[in-house]
Amino acid sequence: MSCPHCQSSIELKSYTNGEKLICTSCKLSFVELSCPHCSKSNYWENANDYAQGMKVICCYCQKHFQHINCPHCNARNDYKSADYIEGSITKCYKCNKTFQLMNCTHCQAANIWKNANYITSNPVTCSTCKSTIAISLWKSLA
Ligand SMILES: [Zn+2]
Ligand SMILES: [Zn+2]
Ligand SMILES: [Zn+2]
Numbered sequence: 001m002s003c004p005h006c007q008s009s010i011e012l013k014s015y016t017n018g019e020k021l022i023c024t025s026c027k028l029s030f031v032e033l034s035c036p037h038c039s040k041s042n043y044w045e046n047a048n049d050y051a052q053g054m055k056v057i058c059c060y061c062q063k064h065f066q067h068i069n070c071p072h073c074n075a076r077n078d079y080k081s082a083d084y085i086e087g088s089i090t091k092c093y094k095c096n097k098t099f100q101l102m103n104c105t106h107c108q109a110a111n112i113w114k115n116a117n118y119i120t121s122n123p124v125t126c127s128t129c130k131s132t133i134a135i136s137l138w139k140s141l142a
């Protein structure tokens with residue numbers, strides 16, 4: 001993998017797709033995520049611009065997708081049709097455990113309910129920015 005800022009190559013011992021990375025040369029952060037359709041790497045030069053669960057359009061094949069790393073086993077779950085509805089209960093293809101995810105309307109951060117015990121009519125406090133995510137504000141990115 002190479003840094004989108006300074007192009008130096010980065011050695012990674014362990015890396016989870018879609019997680020924020022910091023370049024060892026220029027110290028800038030970025031996110032890399034490979035497309036489940038064409039498997040090319042998409043980069044976000046500002047690591048805060050990407051969060052799991054966000055709908056993405058691949059810059060190479062222009063197809064939509066969503067990705068969430070399972071909070072139980074860390075397996076990468078891809079929604080190739082970008083059809084995951086925020087807050088809905090989804091099942092990991094690998095460990096078969098369920099979870100829910102909601103992107104904050106303020107900071108985009110992914111809020112994950114590992115036990116899939118979130119009731120979609122309840123207001124949520126974002127674990128990252130502490131703002132309240134009111135259900136009426138949820139916007140569809142479709
Ligand atoms: Zn760099
Ligand atoms: Zn693609
Ligand atoms: Zn899993």
Ligand SMILES: [Zn+2]
Nearest residue numbers: 104107126129
């Ligand atoms: Zn937030």
